[in-house]
Amino acid sequence: MKKNLQILILLLSCLFASPNTQASDLFANLDPATEKLYWDYLSERLIHSEKKITTRFQEEHINVWLQDATRQDSLIVIPLLEELKKLIPTKKLQLISGYKVSPDEVDIALFYPILDSIGRATGQFDFVSNHFDLTFSDTLGNKIEYSGIKGQYQPEIYTQYYRLGFNGTLSFEQRKQYTEYCILWSLCAFNGNKSNYEVDFEYAIFNNKEFNPENTRFSEADKFLINKLYSTDFEKQLKKHIIKNYSRKVYYEPYLLAIASGFSYNIAALLIGLILFFVFYKSVFIRKYYYRYTSYLVPAISIAFIIIVTTGILGFPAFIDNPFSDYFDYFWHLTLRVVSVILIFVHFLYLIEVVLIKKLSINKQNLIKVLSLPLAVIIYSTIQIVIYNFNIGTISIIGQIFFVTISVTILRAFWLYAKNLNQIQLTEKEIEISHLKELKTKAELQSLHSRINPHFLYNSLNTIAGLAKTNAGKTEQMALALSDLFRYTINRNGDQLTTIDEEVTMATTYLEVEKIRFGERMNFTIHLDEKIRSYPIPKFIVQPLIENAIKHGVSQIKGNGEVSLTIQKEENEIIIEVKDNGPNFPEGLISGYGLQSIFDILKLSYGEKAGINWRNAPDKAIVINLPYQEQS
Amino acid sequence: MKTYRTIIIDDEPAAIQRLQDLCQLFPGTFSVVAIANNGFEALELIRQHQPELIFLDIQMPEMSGFELLQQLEKIPLVIFCTAYEEYALKAFETNSIDYLLKPVKKERLQLSIEKLKNLSIEPDQTKVLALLNELHLQNQKKELSSITVRQNNRILFYKLADITYFQASEKYVCLILKNGEAKVTDKTLVQLEAELPATFLRIHRSIIINTDFIKEVQVYFNSRYAFVLNDQQQTKLISGRSYQQAIKEWMDR
Numbered sequence: 047m048k049k050n051l052q053i054l055i056l057l058l059s060c061l062f063a064s065p066n067t068q069a070s071d072l073f074a075n076l077d078p079a080t081e082k083l084y085w086d087y088l089s090e091r092l093i094h095s096e097k098k099i100t101t102r103f104q105e106e107h108i109n110v111w112l113q114d115a116t117r118q119d120s121l122i123v124i125p126l127l128e129e130l131k132k133l134i135p136t137k138k139l140q141l142i143s144g145y146k147v148s149p150d151e152v153d154i155a156l157f158y159p160i161l162d163s164i165g166r167a168t169g170q171f172d173f174v175s176n177h178f179d180l181t182f183s184d185t186l187g188n189k190i191e192y193s194g195i196k197g198q199y200q201p202e203i204y205t206q207y208y209r210l211g212f213n214g215t216l217s218f219e220q221r222k223q224y225t226e227y228c229i230l231w232s233l234c235a236f237n238g239n240k241s242n243y244e245v246d247f248e249y250a251i252f253n254n255k256e257f258n259p260e261n262t263r264f265s266e267a268d269k270f271l272i273n274k275l276y277s278t279d280f281e282k283q284l285k286k287h288i289i290k291n292y293s294r295k296v297y298y299e300p301y302l303l304a305i306a307s308g309f310s311y312n313i314a315a316l317l318i319g320l321i322l323f324f325v326f327y328k329s330v331f332i333r334k335y336y337y338r339y340t341s342y343l344v345p346a347i348s349i350a351f352i353i354i355v356t357t358g359i360l361g362f363p364a365f366i367d368n369p370f371s372d373y374f375d376y377f378w379h380l381t382l383r384v385v386s387v388i389l390i391f392v393h394f395l396y397l398i399e400v401v402l403i404k405k406l407s408i409n410k411q412n413l414i415k416v417l418s419l420p421l422a423v424i425i426y427s428t429i430q431i432v433i434y435n436f437n438i439g440t441i442s443i444i445g446q447i448f449f450v451t452i453s454v455t456i457l458r459a460f461w462l463y464a465k466n467l468n469q470i471q472l473t474e475k476e477i478e479i480s481h482l483k484e485l486k487t488k489a490e491l492q493s494l495h496s497r498i499n500p501h502f503l504y505n506s507l508n509t510i511a512g513l514a515k516t517n518a519g520k521t522e523q524m525a526l527a528l529s530d531l532f533r534y535t536i537n538r539n540g541d542q543l544t545t546i547d548e549e550v551t552m553a554t555t556y557l558e559v560e561k562i563r564f565g566e567r568m569n570f571t572i573h574l575d576e577k578i579r580s581y582p583i584p585k586f587i588v589q590p591l592i593e594n595a596i597k598h599g600v601s602q603i604k605g606n607g608e609v610s611l612t613i614q615k616e617e618n619e620i621i622i623e624v625k626d627n628g629p630n631f632p633e634g635l636i637s638g639y640g641l642q643s644i645f646d647i648l649k650l651s652y653g654e655k656a657g658i659n660w661r662n663a664p665d666k667a668i669v670i671n672l673p674y675q676e677q678s
Numbered sequence: 679m680k681t682y683r684t685i686i687i688d689d690e691p692a693a694i695q696r697l698q699d700l701c702q703l704f705p706g707t708f709s710v711v712a713i714a715n716n717g718f719e720a721l722e723l724i725r726q727h728q729p730e731l732i733f734l735d736i737q738m739p740e741m742s743g744f745e746l747l748q749q750l751e752k753i754p755l756v757i758f759c760t761a762y763e764e765y766a767l768k769a770f771e772t773n774s775i776d777y778l779l780k781p782v783k784k785e786r787l788q789l790s791i792e793k794l795k796n797l798s799i800e801p802d803q804t805k806v807l808a809l810l811n812e813l814h815l816q817n818q819k820k821e822l823s824s825i826t827v828r829q830n831n832r833i834l835f836y837k838l839a840d841i842t843y844f845q846a847s848e849k850y851v852c853l854i855l856k857n858g859e860a861k862v863t864d865k866t867l868v869q870l871e872a873e874l875p876a877t878f879l880r881i882h883r884s885i886i887i888n889t890d891f892i893k894e895v896q897v898y899f900n901s902r903y904a905f906v907l908n909d910q911q912q913t914k915l916i917s918g919r920s921y922q923q924a925i926k927e928w929m930d931r
Contacts, residue, residue, distance in 0.1 A: 604715075636835075
């Protein structure tokens with residue numbers, strides 16, 4: 047049972063396999079030299095060196111139709127078809143006869159009209175135009191008229207029509223030759239572009255293009271050609287032949303050339319477009335124009351220029367084989383079209399964006415500007431569609447329009463953004479500068495305000511007045527100290543930097559003055575690290591601390607006040623500490639500008655690297671730390 | 679010419695010395711019976727000596743001149759001596775209490791004496807006290823200009839003028855600066871509301887805004903208001919319903 051099944055499968059596979067294997071085996075036993083010869087024969091005639099199109103019947107069937115044929119003619123055609131069936135197993139070859147045949151069913155139509163005495167056909171050609179491409183005739187009045195389309199450089203062969211007007215002067219053999227010739231010629235197209243053939247089979251049908259049925263026969267080379275042309279893997283076999291007998295280079299070269307030639311124009315167009323764009327960018331697109339109208343017109347004309355140049359380059363390859371006047375025509379029409387469209391667009395935009403939207407806010411204006419161009423594109427495209435009538439093709443066009451609209455919108459948005467960005471940045475900078483100036487003036491004023499402490503002045507002068515009679519020495523000391531202090535604080539010219547030494551000196555002077563005022567109630571100590579005496583620090587950060595210590599600290603207690611100032615260096619920081627035994631620092635809201643201005647000065651001079659901190663009783667102190675950098 | 683029993687009260691010895699010297703120039707008017715260095719001493723001495731006139735400094739440690747007067751059962755004639763001209767009110771002069779600015783000049787003291795001579799009625803104590811109270815309060819409310827924020831062992835200072843609003847969230851209160859930055863403060867909104875100057879208005883259970891930054895006020899639905907601020911982001915804040923009254927009052931000012 048199993049064995050029977052196996053045999054059955056084998057038989058069936060043979061049945062199915064045989065037609066194919068038969069065909070591919072047809073020329074399997076060719077010697078390599080002949081095979082090469084035959085391949086060359088084929089490719090010289092059928093293959094264009096650059097346009098790799100194989101032209102053949104594309105449908106599944108090849109139907110041959112005879113009208114008004116004699117029995118003889120059928121006898122000629124039938125064996126030929128049998129021969130062809132072997133060579134072309136993939137197509138259904140059959141002979142159709144009868145009147146009611148439609149053009150779609152017929153691939154090769156042979157019409158046998160009866161000729162009158164002067165060789166005019168008296169029969170009717172049913173369904174074909176009366177236009178004949180080629181006519182062959184002999185001196186005896188026999189005529190063959192041919193009409194058909196073998197798309198040159200197209201893959202399809204459309205219905206081939208032959209009007210065979212044979213009078214009685216032809217022998218059977220001759221009729222056979224003519225008929226076979228016509229049928230065989232229908233099967234392929236001479237696309238090869240070689241001027242001289244290297245392979246010459248003198249008696250083969252496809253040897254050359256000249257109509258020569260009487261001296262040619264259906265030779266082996268022709269059979270090879272037909273068989274290979276209609277094999278399903280024709281391209282593969284061809285490739286194999288070329289690579290085997292020539293080289294890979296020979297096979298691939300034409301492809302590369304095709305790509306290159308097409309490619310190179312595209313690249314050239316793109317490059318030139320980009321170069322032009324960048325050349326125009328600063329001088330035309332981004333700059334400010336005196337009139338708004340020109341700011342629309344000039345960039346538009348530049349864009350038109352770029353489009354014309356790039357499209358001109360892109361279109362050039364199509365005109366290579368044509369006279370220059372054709373290209374010039376194309377170019378001229380292109381220019382006219384592009385310029386007129388762009389001018390219409392730009393005036394449309396100008397109207398909307400400048401004239402109509404004057405009253406709207408900046409945001410709304412920008413929005414309309416972004417939308418106006420795509421709107422223009424859509425209106426333009428709609429007009430085009432309406433003019434050229436809506437049909438199936440326009441759906442793909444709508445797709446293209448959509449794509450163009452989107453890209454145009456995005457590009458315009460970017461353009462507007464880039465254009466405005468400069469503006470925005472400039473304005474922001476200006477605002478920043480004026481703001482900073484304002485801040486500086488404010489700060490200076492506030493600083494000045496907090497610097498001159500009028501109460502301190504009045505109190506001190508009152509003290510001098512009080513001591514003048516009883517203590518001349520202290521009076522003198524106080525007066526001189528005051529002048530030092532005020533020179534220090536009121537002098538606002540130039541440098542805001544001072545050395546630690548100077549600042550400590552001022553602080554000491556201040557403390558001495560206050561000590562004279564308060565008498566025994568106040569005592570102070572100063573500790574200064576000698577090594578950092580000449581280190582530069584900003585002005586007005588130490589003395590206000592001391593002032594605070596007295597004003598808000600010591601003067602608020604009735605007992606003895608103690609103030610200490612310590613400045614030392616720790617690792618890479620300078621620590622300034624002011625202690626007093628007065629009331630605690632307030633947390634949260636504070637009055638007066640003293641501490642705020644110290645904070646601002648530190649931030650300005652050192653950024654995040656300096657800071658203030660304070661702690662309250664039992665060890666009330668306020669601490670400033672700022673970075674220490676080695677002085678060269 | 680009446681001679682007034684006088685006590686000089688000042689925390690600075692030199693100032694006392696000056697006044698003493700001046701008083702000695704007018705022995706028929708002033709008889710200095712005691713001097714005090716602070717409010718506590720002054721209280722004791724006044725009760726003890728019952729002076730008719732006192733020279734009083736306002737800025738004194740722990741008890742200011744005003745606070746001292748509030749503590750007195752009977753207020754004598756007062757001549758204020760202080761460097762702070764802010765406390766000078768014309769009202770004092772009409773109320774026959776004088777106000778001397780330090781440093782005191784002999785000619786100015788003379789003027790005071792002339793006033794004293796022309797004094798006919800006892801100064802109205804209640805009026806004096808009332809005036810003093812007002813001044814005292816005015817004085818107390820020093821202009822708060824900054825707020826401190828603790829961060830990483832440092833203290834940061836922010837000018838109130840740079841703060842657009844305070845906002846409370848679940849865990850803490852933030853202050854929002856005019857450039858949009860937010861900083862955390864450990865004060866509560868209640869504390870802030872009490873301490874902040876009048877330019878800050880509470881408009882919501884969790885928002886206090888700086889009215890100096892208000893650009894627009896729009897009426898919002900449900901008895902609320904929308905405040906648009908003049909900061910970088912043009913922030914919009916909506917008030918709370920229960921604050922409608924307070925906001926209205928503020929707007930009517």
